[in-house]
Structures are given as structure tokens and as C-alpha cells.
Amino acid sequence: MIEVEGLSITSAAGPILRDVGLHVAPGERLGVVGESGSGKTLLAMSLMGMVPDGLSVTGSIRIDGAEMCGADESAWRRLRARRMAMIFQEPMSALNPLRRVGDTVAEPLIRHLGLAPRAARDKALALFDETGILDPERRLSQYPHQLSGGQRQRVLIALALACDPELLIADEPTTALDANVALRITRLLVRLAEERRMGLLFISHDLAAVSRTTERLMVMYGGDVVETGATAEVLRAPAHPYTAGLLSARPSLAAHGKRRLPTIPGSVPPPQELPRGCRFSGRCGQEIARCAAEMPQPVTTAPDSWAACHLLQARAKGAGA
Amino acid sequence: MSYFIARRLAGFLLTLWAVSVVVFAVMNVLPGDPALTILGIDSTEEARAALRARLGLDQPVILRYLDWVAGALRGDFGESYSFGVPVSGLIAERLPLTFSLALSGMVVTVLLALVLGITAAARHGRPGDWGIMLLSQMGIAIPAFWLSMLLVLLFAVKLRWLPPGGFPGWGDPVAALRSLVLPTAALALVQSAVLARVTRSAALEVMRLDFVRTARATGFGSRHVLWRHVLPNALVPIVTIVGLQFAGLVTGTIVIENVFYLPGLGRLLFQSIANRDLITVQALVMLFAALVVTANFLVDIAYVVIDPRLREARG
Numbered sequence: 174m175i176e177v178e179g180l181s182i183t184s185a186a187g188p189i190l191r192d193v194g195l196h197v198a199p200g201e202r203l204g205v206v207g208e209s210g211s212g213k214t215l216l217a218m219s220l221m222g223m224v225p226d227g228l229s230v231t232g233s234i235r236i237d238g239a240e241m242c243g244a245d246e247s248a249w250r251r252l253r254a255r256r257m258a259m260i261f262q263e264p265m266s267a268l269n270p271l272r273r274v275g276d277t278v279a280e281p282l283i284r285h286l287g288l289a290p291r292a293a294r295d296k297a298l299a300l301f302d303e304t305g306i307l308d309p310e311r312r313l314s315q316y317p318h319q320l321s322g323g324q325r326q327r328v329l330i331a332l333a334l335a336c337d338p339e340l341l342i343a344d345e346p347t348t349a350l351d352a353n354v355a356l357r358i359t360r361l362l363v364r365l366a367e368e369r370r371m372g373l374l375f376i377s378h379d380l381a382a383v384s385r386t387t388e389r390l391m392v393m394y395g396g397d398v399v400e401t402g403a404t405a406e407v408l409r410a411p412a413h414p415y416t417a418g419l420l421s422a423r424p425s426l427a428a429h430g431k432r433r434l435p436t437i438p439g440s441v442p443p444p445q446e447l448p449r450g451c452r453f454s455g456r457c458g459q460e461i462a463r464c465a466a467e468m469p470q471p472v473t474t475a476p477d478s479w480a481a482c483h484l485l486q487a488r489a490k491g492a493g494a
Numbered sequence: 495m496s497y498f499i500a501r502r503l504a505g506f507l508l509t510l511w512a513v514s515v516v517v518f519a520v521m522n523v524l525p526g527d528p529a530l531t532i533l534g535i536d537s538t539e540e541a542r543a544a545l546r547a548r549l550g551l552d553q554p555v556i557l558r559y560l561d562w563v564a565g566a567l568r569g570d571f572g573e574s575y576s577f578g579v580p581v582s583g584l585i586a587e588r589l590p591l592t593f594s595l596a597l598s599g600m601v602v603t604v605l606l607a608l609v610l611g612i613t614a615a616a617r618h619g620r621p622g623d624w625g626i627m628l629l630s631q632m633g634i635a636i637p638a639f640w641l642s643m644l645l646v647l648l649f650a651v652k653l654r655w656l657p658p659g660g661f662p663g664w665g666d667p668v669a670a671l672r673s674l675v676l677p678t679a680a681l682a683l684v685q686s687a688v689l690a691r692v693t694r695s696a697a698l699e700v701m702r703l704d705f706v707r708t709a710r711a712t713g714f715g716s717r718h719v720l721w722r723h724v725l726p727n728a729l730v731p732i733v734t735i736v737g738l739q740f741a742g743l744v745t746g747t748i749v750i751e752n753v754f755y756l757p758g759l760g761r762l763l764f765q766s767i768a769n770r771d772l773i774t775v776q777a778l779v780m781l782f783a784a785l786v787v788t789a790n791f792l793v794d795i796a797y798v799v800i801d802p803r804l805r806e807a808r809g
Contacts, residue, residue: 221711246716253713261711266704271726271801281712316802332712 174198175220175257175340175372180232180242182215182224182396186445189228190215190396197340197372202363204387204404205376206419210441212396213376217344220374221259222249237339254281258333262345264325268317274328275301275313281335300331305361323354330361340372341365347382355379359386380423384408392416395441395452402478412472412480415453451483459484498798498805506791513783514566518559521776531770532575562776571777576769581777584762591661592758595747598674599681603743604736606686611693612720618698626690633687638746642680642753649676659755677754681746685739692735696728703727729800737793741786 175197182190190212197203205213218224220234222241234242236256241249261267269277278300279293288296294313301309304327317325326346333341343362347355359375359382366373375386383390383404390404392413400413411417418437439456448454454464464483471479472489528549529542546552550561565572571581614626650658656676662669700706701724709723710716748760755761759778766774798804 223707223710250713250715253711255713259711261704261708263704267708269705269709269723269727270803281714284718285713318803329708332708336713 174237176235178233183229189444193398197374199372200370202366202373202387204383204390206383207393208441211393213393214344217342217376254285254336256338257340258338259342260329260333260346262348264322264329267329270317273314278332285336300334304331322350326358342374344376362386395447397452400480412474413482414457414459502794509787517780521772528575528772572773574771574774576771581774588759588762592747595677596743598678599743602678602682603685607689607693610690612697614694615697616720630687630690633684638680638684639749639753645676645680661756677750680750689735693732696731697724700724700727733793733796737790740789744782744785
């Protein structure tokens with residue numbers, strides 16, 4: 174069980190992540206979406222205690238009730254792999270190229286769980302089997318360069334599962350894979366979360382992957398959470414213009430050839446150049462006067478769902494009057 | 495992979511052959527008449543001619559070369575002009591000392607360089623890193639023979655902890671090891687300064703890679719990550735430099751043996767040159783060259799042992 178409240182990460186140049194809150198219970202699957210530069214990866218790294226040097230982290234990160242914000246490296250190290258584990262975007266480079274993948278997966282079993290090499294190998298074989306690696310027996314003694322991208326990502330998932338973590342953080346696990354392989358990896362993650370009653374934090378900019386994988390969704394922009402709610406609801410009826418923008422920028426077969434694919438103009442500005450008010454102002458198509466000057470407050474859109482946008486505030490007031 | 499090793503082996507043998515041709519050619523164009531050296535300037539021309547005939551020096555160059563190679567392959571390098579005993583015997587007597595010195599120098603160099611380089615990389619940009627880099631810059635700037643003299647002055651003359659030179663023989667292992675401490679230090683300190691810098695930059699290069707982050711995320715401590723994940727991946731450039739440094743180490747022993755009065759091959763080489771004992775010099779130069787060529791061959795083999803990707807790439 175992981176609970177984050179008021180998490181902010183600041184660099185010398187300014188805030189990179191502001192007032193983020195989330196919780197993932199065993200078996201729950203939470204998605205985080207946003208463009209590059211929205212702070213998704215930094216959020217994931219902060220939950221592993223692996224924020225780069227020179228950034229200051231404030232707020233609260235509770236893991237199984239223990240406050241980890243400000244905890245030292247050795248306290249974090251004891252939780253990694255055992256409580257929460259992480260898989261990364263680039264399966265090509267995330268594995269040690271000089272090691273047989275079986276040895277890579279056996280390493281935490283030997284070092285953390287104290288298994289004998291023989292038992293660790295058997296467990297690694299079982300994990301390869303569980304993560305759908307083809308011909309697992311032979312794969313154990315192969316090197317990363319002998320595997321395909323999808324197989325490598327499965328090896329990384331097997332490695333992450335080695336010490337039975339309660340939370341799996343997947344940072345863009347499908348981005349570097351082709352669509353078919355990506356589909357199978359997301360199915361695998363859902364199955365593993367359900368079977369193991371393991372929490373899943375799925376980070377992606379791919380809305381299709383997120384909708385297949387998660388129950389709840391958090392939309393981030395420029396270091397802020399701008400909208401959160403049930404994944405299906407948010408994607409069916411986005412409350413924030415940014416979420417709506419992301420959705421309409423998705424290619425679909427039906428629209429092919431009939432219209433140009435709409436895009437959100439520009440890209441996320443660097444932290445020190447973000448606007449003072451709503452972070453999305455300047456790129457938002459529905460901007461009103463106060464957007465650039467004033468930070469919007471969260472407006473509840475459904476039970477356990479909210480979005481931070483001045484338009485919603487105005488509409489809510491209009492409905493109340 | 496076996497194809498790769500076979501090709502390297504062929505290259506190794508070809509290089510050795512080329513070296514033997516060069517060594518023999520150089521030694522035979524050098525001025526100086528061995529017969530004159532052996533018999534002295536008061537000897538008669540007839541006596542010298544007779545000796546040249548006995549030594550085979552009146553034969554054509556090609557025949558003498560083939561004779562020399564055939565002998566060398568059997569371990570027979572001829573008879574020393576100045577000592578009057580077989581060269582192979584002179585070498586066999588002195589090889590263990592030079593070998594011990596080169597080996598201990600290499601081991602200390604590598605251990606010191608890896609510890610310093612990895613430590614500096616782990617403290618990248620912090621005072622520990624600067625300190626180690628400053629020390630290694632000094633190590634690179636200091637010549638080995640000068641460092642040797644400073645070490646003798648401090649540890650032998652002033653503190654009297656270690657002998658200033660000489661070698662008591664392996665009959666007394668403790669005394670023998672004690673007399674190797676300063677020569678080893680003089681050899682290794684300078685060599686490890688270079689290697690530590692290479693280790694540091696190779697490690698820094700590897701530390702940026704994704705699998706290092708994976709290892710950290712798997713809950714391994716920084717020491718484990720550095721020594722078991724980063725270092726093996728940094729070994730290819732390190733091993734390359736070790737191979738190149740081996741040549742420096744071998745020539746280093748020549749200088750160091752003379753500074754510390756160690757009766758090894760380096761000293762023998764010096765004496766033989768002074769005595770114009772060309773046949774001994776020729777054998778020694780060939781031996782030193784063969785050592786360096788062998789070291790480079792081993793480095794090539796080490797690449798494919800270290801990196802499984804190279805096994806396929808190099809067939």
C-alpha cells in the first residue's frame with residue numbers, strides 16, 4: 174500500500190512536481206498519463222527513492238504506513254525489489270549486457286532472499302514461465318542481445334517480480350515496443366496484478382495502453398495533476414481541456430484520411446518557463462482571462478474524481494446560482 | 495569464437511616471426527666485432543678469424559638467422575661472449591626475479607588503479623574524486639627512476655624499514671619479498687596513476703547506462719552495483735590499457751632493476767650491452783618483445799571472455 178500526499182519536487186530552477194497525491198492499494202491499477210516533461214518519470218523515481226541528486230523532495234510518501242519522504246538511501250534500499258519494483262521504458266538497455274538473463278533474475282533471489290544458486294535458478298525459471306517467456310529453460314542461459322524487445326521486457330518484469338513486491342511501477346513499459354507486443358505486455362501486467370494482488374502504477378503517454386491496463390487515471394501536465402478519476406470515465410468524458418486534447422490527438426482508423434490529426438500546439442515548456450497561473454494556459458484552446466494569472470483549484474466532477482480548470486469552476490458556480 | 499581465436503593465434507605467431515627478423519637484423523648491422531670483444535685488442539687477426547669461424551660468424555646472414563631461430567625454438571640461444579656460458583642459463587637464472595617483479599608490479603597496478611578509479615567515479619565531482627585525480631596526475635608526471643630514489647631515501651635510508659636494494663634470493667622468502675616491496679611500489683605507483691584515470695572515465699561512462707539504474711532499483715547497494723555491474727562493463731577499455739602498459743612495465747623493470755641492484759633480466763641486459771655481448775642482448779630483446787606480443791594476444795582473448803556480444807560479432 175502506497176500513499177502519497179502533497180508531494181513536491183523542486184530543482185534550483187523551480188518546482189518540477191507540485192502537490193501530487195495518489196494511493197495504490199494491493200491489486201489496484203493506477204495510470205499516469207501526460208506528455209514528455211509532465212513529471213511522470215520523476216514521480217515514479219520518487220516512489221523508488223531514486224530522485225536525482227540536487228532535487229529537493231517535500232510532502233509525504235507512506236509505504237505500508239512508514240513515512241519515506243526524507244528517508245536515507247539504506248532505508249529505501251531495503252524496500253526496493255521487496256515492497257516496490259520498477260520496470261523501464263527501454264528494455265534494450267535496461268539489462269546488463271554481460272550477464273545471462275537467468276543470472277540477472279536470480280541475483281536478487283540470492284542476495285535479498287538468501288536462496289541457494291540452484292533454488293534461485295528454479296525460481297527464475299518459474300518467473301520466466303509466469304511472465305510468458307517462450308522456451309524459458311533455454312532463455313535462462315542467453316544474453317540480452319540474443320532476445321527480442323518483448324522478451325527482454327518480460328525478463329525485466331520477471332526481475333521486478335522476483336522478491337514479490339506489493340507495487341509494480343511501470344514507466345512507459347510499452348513505448349519502445351511495437352503495437353502487438355505492447356498489447357501482450359499490457360495484458361500480462363493486468364493478469365499479474367490480479368493474480369498476485371499487486372498494485373500497479375502504469376505510466377504512459379499512450380492512452381490506449383492506459384485504458385487497457387488501469388482502473389483509475391491521473392492526468393499530469395507541467396508537474397501538476399490536472400485531472401483524476403476512473404479511467405473509463407475520464408476517457409469517455411474528459412473534464413480538463415488538456416485531457417480532451419490528448420484524447421483527440423490519438424490516431425484512429427475511422428478518421429483516417431478524412432481529417433488531419435489534431436494536435437496540441439507546442440510542447441510542455443521547461444519548469445522555469447511554465448506560466449504562473451494554469452500550467453496549460455498558452456497552449457489551451459479554451460482559455461479565459463484568469464487562466465494565465467490564477468491557479469485553478471480542483472473541482473469535484475464525480476465521486477473520487479476531480480479536475481483543476483477555471484472553466485469547470487465557472488460552470489459549477491453558474492449551476493449553483 | 496574458435497575461428498576468432500585461431501585468427502588471433504595466427505596473427506600472434508606472425509608478429510613473433512616479424513619481431514625475430516627485426517631483432518636479428520638490427521643486432522647484425524650494429525658495429526662491433528664479437529671476436530674483438532672476446533679476445534681483446536691485443537689479439538691477432540688470425541686468432542680473431544679463427545674464433546669468428548668457430549662462432550659461425552663467417553656464414554651468410556640467412557644461414558645464421560635460421561640457425562639462431564632453430565636454436566631459440568629449442569631454448570638454445572648460443573653462448574654468451576662475455577660470460578662464456580650458455581645464454582639460456584643466464585636467462586633461466588634471472589627470469590624468476592624479473593618475472594616476480596613484473597607480476598607483482600602488474601597485480602599491484604591493477605588493484606590500486608581499480609580501487610582508486612572506481613572510488614573516484616563513485617564520488618564524481620566531489621572532493622574524493624578531485625583528490626584521487628590530483629594524486630594520479632602527480633603519478634603520471636613523476637618518472638619511475640626518480641620516485642624509486644625518493645622511496646629508497648625515505649623507507650631505506652631514513653626509516654630503515656626496507657632494504658635499499660639487492661636481492662637475497664628465494665631461499666629466505668621473507669627477505670626476498672621485503673626486497674621486492676620498494677621496486678614493486680616504484681613500478682606500480684606510476685603505472686596505476688594512468689590506469690586509475692582510465693578506470694574512472696570508463697566507469698563514469700557505464701554508470702550513465704540504463705542497466706545501472708535497473709540494478710539500483712533492484713535494491714542493490716552502491717558498492718555491489720559498482721563492482722559487480724559497472725566494473726565488468728568498464729573492463730574492455732581497462733584491459734586494453736593494461737595490455738599497452740605491460741610493455742611499459744617490462745621496460746620499467748629494466749630501469750628499476752638497475753636502480754635497486756636486482757640481479758634480473760634488466761640488469762643482465764644492461765651488463766650485456768656494456769660488454770658488447772651481442773648474442774645475449776639479441777636473446778633478451780627477443781624475449782622482452784615476445785612477452786609484450788604475448789600480453790597483447792592475451793588482451794585480444796580477454797575481450798571475448800568479457801563481452802558475449804563480441805563472441806558473435808568477431809565470429
